[in-house]
Amino acid sequence: MTSTSSTFATTGAPEPRLRVIDLRGRRLSDAELRAVVPRQSGDFVSSAEEAVAGILEDVRHRGAAALRELAARFDGVEQQRLRVPAEAIAEAVSGLDPAVRRGLEAAIERTRAFAAAQRPADSSIEVAPGAHLTNRWTPMRRSGLYVPGGLAVYPSSVVMNVVPAQAAGVESVVLCTPPQREFGGLPHPTTLAAAGLLGVDEVWAIGGAQALGAMAYGIEDGEDRLEAVDILTGPGNIYVAMAKRQLRALVGVDGEAGTTEIAVIADSSARPDFVAADLISQAEHDPNAGSLLITDSQETAEAVAEAVAEQAAVTRHRERVATALAGQQSGVILTEDLSESIRAADAYAAEHLEIHTQDPAGVAARIRNAGAIFLGPYSPVPLGDYAAGSNHVLPTGGSAAHAGGLTTATFMKPVQIVDYSAEALAEVGEAVVALSHAEDLPAHGAAITVRGAAAKERP
Structure with missing residues (x-):
């Protein structure tokens, strides 16, 4: 295959066709790689921002x-009260399907264990005699957590947002999630039940970008008051991601977790049916979801394309899946060798990166950019979506090149504490004065010398 971009023909159902970007024989720079990997339309992002x-x-x-x-x-939905009544949360918990409850409790248990392990520790150092510095981690006071509704139900996102906030020691947690017409304007009961299981009693039936605005600005609705938060977190579509971008000057935000995406690095040892199932699992989220296969084996690429056609034809949300897989944000990248596959994966900077190779751990050690990495045939992304214990709120759209996923530390901030004795200040005082004059800020130096003078006056 010599063309830069084409599609793989498949037997059976004609859709979806996976667009192919053939990089074999082309030595591209990092910048050129970033330019050719699949992405959502910039026009779509611009319109969403407006x-x-x-x-x-x-x-x-x-x-x-x-x-x-x-x-x-x-x-x-025509809403009366925006805040969800406490009795609605309690009813959702009592009416929860037992199997779903067990699943949520398992997810909570594992996510709590990992969140506790992520909590950063305070540290102290004496940089000179009498000169003590401490890095103290403090939780934010109030967190606003967003859980999407839309095309699916996401009680798992309640777990992923609330558990690390609680592990951090956040005092106050508010959860916003869209109202549902079929439930009388309340959010989906399974989402409410997840909140109830975690002890969250402040839930508002507000969806989309407007929910993030409400939490950032604060609102009053009759006797109900939504107090402004210190940080906004949670997944969502491109509109939610754009809201975070526009509100980040007012409040803290986690990464821009927009429409989901998956990249799979595969070699000739990969099982095509496994890879196909995982590509489809993320395409199921949204017509704009990205599913990308990166491989140095044309035989593997063709086999995966055939498996995608077979499995997509019978999946429940096949129209949504077909749209996502055929979109410009999805496709196949053919590379010369495994090293080039790794370079392509780093250029894409996937939210979720699966590695289906002979040595997945060795490949993972060479990856720089990814929100979360899933090793081998038995660590699929849906495991992380629900009950692996990792967090599924992850950076998308290439932002994994400079950002990480939601962790306990997201809800905390380091405070630096400086504690110098008079003797320690005197030892470094001359250096401070010299630097203050170099920057033409003599009053800075005077704040040092006045203390030196006072020390000499002491009996």
């Missing part, structure tokens, strides 16, 4: 009235 700006401005100025109008427009 729409979100209008939504946030409306919420900031009109508060609850704007939220009700947006719920009617986007969710088809």
Whole structure:
């Protein structure tokens, strides 16, 4: 195959066809690789950014009235009270399917264990006699957590957001999630039940970018008050990601976890049916989801394409899957060798990266950019989506090149504590004065010398 881009023909169902980007024989720079890997349309991102700006401005100025109008427009719901009553959360817990409850409890247990291990420790050092420095980690006071609704139900995202916040020691947690017409304007009961299992009693039926605006600005709705938060976290679509981008000057945010994506590095040892199932599992989320196969084996690529066609034809959300897999954000990258596959994966900087090779741990050690890495045939992304114990709120759209996923440390901040004795200050004082004059800030130096003078006056 000599073309730069084409599609693999498949037997059976004609859709989806996986677009192929053939990099064999082409030595591209890192910048060139970043330019050719599949991405969502920039036009789509631009239009989303403009729409979100209008939504946030409306919420900031009109508060609850704007939220009700947006719920009617986007969710088809006429809302009375925006805050979910405590009894609705309790009823959701009591009515939860026992098997689902066991699944959520297993996920909570494993996620709590990993979240506790992630909690950063305070550290102290004496840099000179009498000169003590401490790095103290402190939890944020109030966190706003967003859980999407849309095309699916995400009680797992309640776990992924709430557990690390609790592990960090956050005092106050508020959860926003979209209202559902079929449940009388309340969020999905399984989402409410997950909140109840975790002891979250402040839940608001607000979805989309407007939910993030409400948590960032704070709103009043009759006797109910949503107090502004210190940090916003949680997954969502491109509109949620854009809201975080626009609100980050006002509040802290986690990474821009937009529409989901998966990349799979595979060699000739990979099982095509496993790889195909995993590509489809993420395409199931959203028509704009990205599914990318990176391989140095054309035989593997063709076999995966055949398996994708077979499995996609019978999956429940086949239209959504077909749209996602055929989109410009998905496809196959053919490489010269494994080293080039690794370079392509780093250029893509996947939210989820699976490695199906003869030595997955060795390949993972060479990866720089990924939100989460899944090793071998028995660590598929859906395991991480639910009950591996890792967190599924991860950076998308290439932001894994500079950002990580949600952890306990996301809800904490380091405070630096400086404790010098008079003798320790005197030892370094001359250096401070010299530097202050070099920067033409003599009052800085004076703050040192006045102490030196006072020390000499002491009996």
